[in-house]
Amino acid sequence: MAAAIRSIVGERFFLEDPASLLAYACDGQTLICRPPRAVVLPATTEEVAAVVRLLYDAGIPYLPRGAGTGLSGGAVPLNGEVVLSLARMKRILHVDPVNRLAVVQPGVVNLRLSQAVASEGLYFAPDPSSQYACTVGGNVGENAGGAHCLKYGVTTNHVLALRVVLPDGEVVDLGGPPGTPGPDLVGLWTGSEGTLGIVTELTVRLLPLPEGRRTALAYFDTVDAASRTVADIMAAGIVPAALEMMDAVAIEGVERGKKPAGHPPDVEALLLIEVDGVEAGLDAEMERIVAVCRKNGVRSVKVAESEAERRLWWDNRKTAFAAMGAISPNYLVQDGVIPLSTLPDVLRRIRAIGEKYGLRIANVFHAGDGNLHPLILYDGRVPGEAERAEAAGLEALRVCVEVGGSITGEHGVGIEKREAMCFMFDPPELEAMRAVRAAFDPKGLLNAAKLIPTPGRCGEVKAAAWEG
Numbered sequence: 520m521a522a523a524i525r526s527i528v529g530e531r532f533f534l535e536d537p538a539s540l541l542a543y544a545c546d547g548q549t550l551i552c553r554p555p556r557a558v559v560l561p562a563t564t565e566e567v568a569a570v571v572r573l574l575y576d577a578g579i580p581y582l583p584r585g586a587g588t589g590l591s592g593g594a595v596p597l598n599g600e601v602v603l604s605l606a607r608m609k610r611i612l613h614v615d616p617v618n619r620l621a622v623v624q625p626g627v628v629n630l631r632l633s634q635a636v637a638s639e640g641l642y643f644a645p646d647p648s649s650q651y652a653c654t655v656g657g658n659v660g661e662n663a664g665g666a667h668c669l670k671y672g673v674t675t676n677h678v679l680a681l682r683v684v685l686p687d688g689e690v691v692d693l694g695g696p697p698g699t700p701g702p703d704l705v706g707l708w709t710g711s712e713g714t715l716g717i718v719t720e721l722t723v724r725l726l727p728l729p730e731g732r733r734t735a736l737a738y739f740d741t742v743d744a745a746s747r748t749v750a751d752i753m754a755a756g757i758v759p760a761a762l763e764m765m766d767a768v769a770i771e772g773v774e775r776g777k778k779p780a781g782h783p784p785d786v787e788a789l790l791l792i793e794v795d796g797v798e799a800g801l802d803a804e805m806e807r808i809v810a811v812c813r814k815n816g817v818r819s820v821k822v823a824e825s826e827a828e829r830r831l832w833w834d835n836r837k838t839a840f841a842a843m844g845a846i847s848p849n850y851l852v853q854d855g856v857i858p859l860s861t862l863p864d865v866l867r868r869i870r871a872i873g874e875k876y877g878l879r880i881a882n883v884f885h886a887g888d889g890n891l892h893p894l895i896l897y898d899g900r901v902p903g904e905a906e907r908a909e910a911a912g913l914e915a916l917r918v919c920v921e922v923g924g925s926i927t928g929e930h931g932v933g934i935e936k937r938e939a940m941c942f943m944f945d946p947p948e949l950e951a952m953r954a955v956r957a958a959f960d961p962k963g964l965l966n967a968a969k970l971i972p973t974p975g976r977c978g979e980v981k982a983a984a985w986e987g
């Protein structure tokens with residue numbers, strides 16, 4: 520088998536030595552890591568299809584991997600799968616400025632795409648904080664979001680067509696120009712976490728770069744006041760391009776991280792608020808936002824005076840996860856969604872969960888669309904702390920579901936939240952999901968350990984979460 524794969528992709532692009540395999544054992548979540556059986560780095564759709572056909576015929580499990588920045592374990596070879604890394608497939612094949620679209624390979628790094636089309640006055644809207652590293656194929660895998668997805672929508676709103684290699688090696692094209700009739704298979708694929716097929720080419724929408732922007736930074740003495748401000752901005756009918764929040768623990772982290780912004784050490788919360796679009800009217804819109812901040816007792820609010828100042832605030836925000844390394848040896852990122860009206864209550868409950876488990880929790884998140892990211896800080900060297908962090912994370916997700924939200928906004932389910940699917944779905948609904956997967960992957964070879972819990976587990980999982 521190894522010889523056959525080598526003959527398809529070339530000697531250098533089939534890895535099986537233990538040191539190389541170790542690099543593919545984890546993704547952005549590091550609690551559960553397993554080295555793969557082998558790693559294959561194909562360069563074309565044809566190579567992916569040929570390798571997949573060999574694996575399928577031999578009954579060998581496998582999974583696709585982009586940059587491995589996923590935060591729910593989607594690219595982790597839990598059962599020693601063969602990893603197909605799409606990292607070499609990083610060409611931008613075609614840019615069409617008139618129809619505002621680009622045809623790209625899946626290994627193109629998200630930010631590179633926007634940089635490459637900037638000279639045409641265009642950009643790719645989904646902007647995960649990991650955009651300097653993550654790939655557009657991985658963005659489709661997770662239906663990734665980002666700070667500016669509040670106004671512009673997440674990945675699924677920006678993908679028009681996909682070329683995919685099905686689990687048996689057949690190559691098919693899905694989707695097409697806007698209005699393509701038939702069931703929305705591109706929508707089904709986007710967010711399927713590499714469980715239905717491997718994306719080898721994407722046609723994505725590009726948006727015109729906004730004419731202008733205004734960015735404000737607001738400091739609050741209480742988390743409640745900041746939460747109320749978020750709710751009031753949205754209730755006023757304003758649609759900011761981005762509305763991000765950090766609490767005191769997160770601020771401590773970013774100020775000790777690589778991109779400090781000089782935030783005061785004693786504020787309880789900050790909001791980073793951006794509006795964009797046609798120049799005329801931006802100042803008035805920002806004035807309305809500032810007025811809402813003042814009504815809620817903001818300590819201070821400042822509009823960025825230069826692009827350098829705006830960049831500093833955004834770099835500070837976008838490196839927030841990494842900055843947690845400055846205040847904690849380990850952290851677990853959670854990703855839940857809640858109705859905005861419940862924000863103050865949910866943040867209070869998350870604080871109480873931290874106290875219950877004796878762990879600090881930093882909150883840094885896309886507040887405008889109610890997409891929370893509690894970062895549960897722990898020390899993996901202390902026996903039992905990792906388990907406590909996991910339990911605290913699960914409890915936070917349970918709270919999100921209880922208030923009418925979801926167990927994931929953008930990071931996906933993967934391994935990490937597989938059991939938490941039981942919080943949201945009944946066994947017949949999960950059975951329907953298994954049936955969809957089996958229609959594409961009857962042998963259950965493609966990333967099979969992810970996304971959908973093992974049948975029959977839900978009773979036990981729910982009992983443990985609600986009674987335990």
Ligand SMILES: Cc1cc2nc3c(=O)[nH]c(=O)nc-3n(C[C@H](O)[C@H](O)[C@H](O)COP(=O)(O)OP(=O)(O)OC[C@H]3O[C@@H](n4cnc5c(N)ncnc54)[C@H](O)[C@@H]3O)c2cc1C
Binds near residue numbers: 584593663665713
């Ligand atoms: C510091 C940091 C900040 C982050 N911020 C955000 C954020 O703001 N918003 C957000 O949404 N996410 C965020 N993430 C999570 C992560 O970056 C995204 O989920 C991203 O989309 C993953 O892309 P990737 O290329 O790393 O994919 P991987 O991690 O390699 O894979 C992710 C999933 O997609 C599947 N997959 C990968 N490539 C393909 C393909 N070609 N065909 C089919 N399936 C495929 C994999 O099997 C896996 O299930 C962050 C991560 C980090 C580390």
